[in-house]
Amino acid sequence: MNTAPWETIGRLAELFTSLDTARGIPAEQQWTLQVLKIAEEVGESAQAVIGAWATNPRKGQSHTWQHVQEEVADTAITSLVTLHRMLGDEAPAFFEALLTQKAATFLALGDPASAPPLEGV
Known part of the structure; x- marks a missing residue:
């Protein structure tokens, strides 16, 4: 298993934990x-999808699918940091x-x- 991403996730988790701990949380x-x-x-991520599909008449096409991909990656990173x-x-x-x-x-x-197996067959 490539541990490099987990090392970065761990460093981020430690940083955020230390900042919150210093705030007394x-x-x-x-x-x-x-x-x-x-x-x-x-x-x-949802907002980016809406923007990519241009379904908000007030904003039109405000995002690209690359924006969606970036937001989904942010979600994954945030999830892994949370787990750590x-x-x-x-x-x-x-x-x-x-x-x-x-x-x-x-x-x-x-x-x-x-x-x-299907029942009753």
Whole structure:
């Protein structure tokens, strides 16, 4: 596993945690605020999609699909920073294990051999 992205995520998480701690914000409140930051990033992704499709008559085409991609990447980065702030150095292993579990579940949906039998057939 390439650990370089997780090293950067860890450094960001440590920075944000130290800044919040210096402001007197307790750990669980920091986590809560960080999860809200994920929601903010998702909203910005949605706003970019609306702008790319030009569905807001007041703004027209205000974004490109590259903007959407950047906002989705911001959402992913913010999510991984949040996970690292909650779990510390255990975040990469936790993420990899959960990704493996979810992938096995969803990829099995595309494999007809692993589909559950139809009842009553």
